[in-house]
Amino acid sequence: MTGAQMILHALEREGVAAVFGFPGGAIIDVFDKLYDSPVPFYLTRHEQGAAHAADGYARASGQVGVCMATSGPGATNLVTGLATAYMDSIPLVAITGQVASHLIGNDAFQESDMLGISRSITKHNYLVKEVDELAGILKAAFYIARTGRPGPVLVDVPKDIQQASTESLYPEEVSVRGYRPTVKGHPQQIQKAASLISKANRPVIFAGGGVISSDAADALVALAHKIQAPVTTSFMGLGAFPETDALALKMLGMHGTAYANYAIQESDLLIAVGVRFDDRVTGDVRKFAPKARIIHIDIDPTTIHKNVQVEVPVVGDVKSVLLDLLDELKPKNHDAWLRQINDWKAAHPLVYRQNGSILPQVVIETIAEITDHEAIIATEVGQHQMWTAQFYNFKKPRHFISSGGLGTMGFGFPAAIGAQVAHPDATVIDIAGDGSIQMNIQELATVAAYRLPVKIVILNNQSLGMVRQWQAIFYHRRFSNTCLRRNIDCPTHCDGMENCGIAYVPDYTKLAEAYGIPGYFADRPEQVRPTLEKALKTPGPAVVEFRIDKEENVFPMVPSGKALDQMLRGIA
Secondary structure: OEHHHHHHHHHHHOOOOOEEEOOOHHHHHHHHHHOOOOOOEEEOOOHHHHHHHHHHHHHHHOOOEEEEEOOOHHHHOOHHHHHHHHHHOOOEEEEEEEOOHHHOOOOOOOOOOHHHHHHHHOOEEEEOOOHHHHHHHHHHHHHHHHOOOOOEEEEEEEHHHHHOEOOOOOOOOOOOOOOOOOOOOOHHHHHHHHHHHHHOOOEEEEEOHHHHHOOOHHHHHHHHHHHOOOEEEOOOOOOOOOOOOOOEEEEOOOOOOHHHHHHHHHOOEEEEEOOOOOHHHHOOHHHOOOOOEEEEEEOOHHHOOOOOOOOEEEEOOHHHHHHHHHHHOOOOOOHHHHHHHHHHHHHOOOOOOOOOOEOHHHHHHHHHHHHOOOOEEEEOOOHHHHHHHHHOOOOOOOOEEOOOOOOOOOOHHHHHHHHHHHOOOOOEEEEEEHHHHOOOHHHHHHHHHOOOOOEEEEEEOOEOHHHHHHHHHHOOOOOOOOEOOOOOOOOOOOOOOOOOOOOOOOOHHHHHHHOOOOEEEEOOHHHHHHHHHHHHHOOOOEEEEEEEOOOOOOOOEOOOOOOOOOOEOOOO
């Protein structure tokens, strides 16, 4: 078979149920063979959309996502998607066409050095130099992407390699030199962890995306209830522990709950599970969990001691380690500690102030009520993302899909497409801001073409809301280029307060209709529930626009560089 045929054969052998991409000259041979292939292919309208859709597919399904693009600008358009997946540890295989081998390095038409470009944003990358190496490289790519700490792998295939013939067979197994992820935790470290847990009086479990990627949610719940420890999550860990559980503290960090932040600062033992202690979680790392001894469980040894010094590291697959740890532990009660937690919950709930306009928090809560917290929710990046994290109350893993580490605007909508492909019968909703949605809004054509019933809910404040919030709080309301109604007729300086009379642009209902998609609009609070109910009952895709107040901000908020208990509350 040819190299192009081998690529599709590999996808079949790996059980790939969806490929997202865009054709071009340097990968046309693969697309020619795709014409007769059973591999399902979804044509997006931009390569970045393809990468994000593959990412969303992986997050929702737990399987490796696959995207495909041609050389040069096609491949470079994948870069943001690869970086997004890399930061959030999402298993992805990107297959890119490349100019013919003899042209590499000659500045040929649509040539780009994808190995050099993608080296820092992939778990591994390959340039295929011999067609007989292709089968083994593809097998290794899938193996590397899904094992250890998951991540994206890029395979760059020159045009002549796609056309060349090979007698090589697709291998059943693969061995990658120097790559041996540790799965089982060291027994002595697990025993040390159990000993610390048995002595703790104020334990807190801090769970992250590693719990979800290892399918360890049930083990996490069992641990929390066995030792009666409250559980907070990172942004990427939302859904790893049901937020309806009495032990749930919800999200930690910059826009986390006040009671989660207080609990961390007062705990005497922090059990960190599948987290990387990023700066938005820790705040001032020197003042993070100052009274706590720390256990850190993670499959990636490079995360241990990277940001926070820990007393007991346990390197291994989260699920495996938690199950072994459960065997070492006896049930415990922490009644006094839980009473303190409940006092904080009562004193510092997530709140918002009614002001007569549509409140984004109410929109999120209403979506949660209508869907019984069972929908797969994707988000873009911005204020709407944080409101969703705060107010939806996720109950299951793989039901929250959002860019955490990279904070990629434009991610949510194509990611929702991937999630919908992974779960055709699920309710999938992209909650978006008017700034983010416009970055990949061309994918409306994709949902229309494939009749994917993704619902897009746009919280429209005509602002780049999160940047505007920072300008309002920390930059003396100097609103530099965050108003999306701004045009050439606006005054040089605007305080963002007056009703300028400039039209909202675009009209999202008309834009949806241009793609043959129903559009719905609401600007009064009483319209929120009926509008959502109508949209969610609509067969196929739908777009819903809610006009919200640009002055509505996300609180609590830990200012950058401050300790977790130094929060801005917003509402007294």
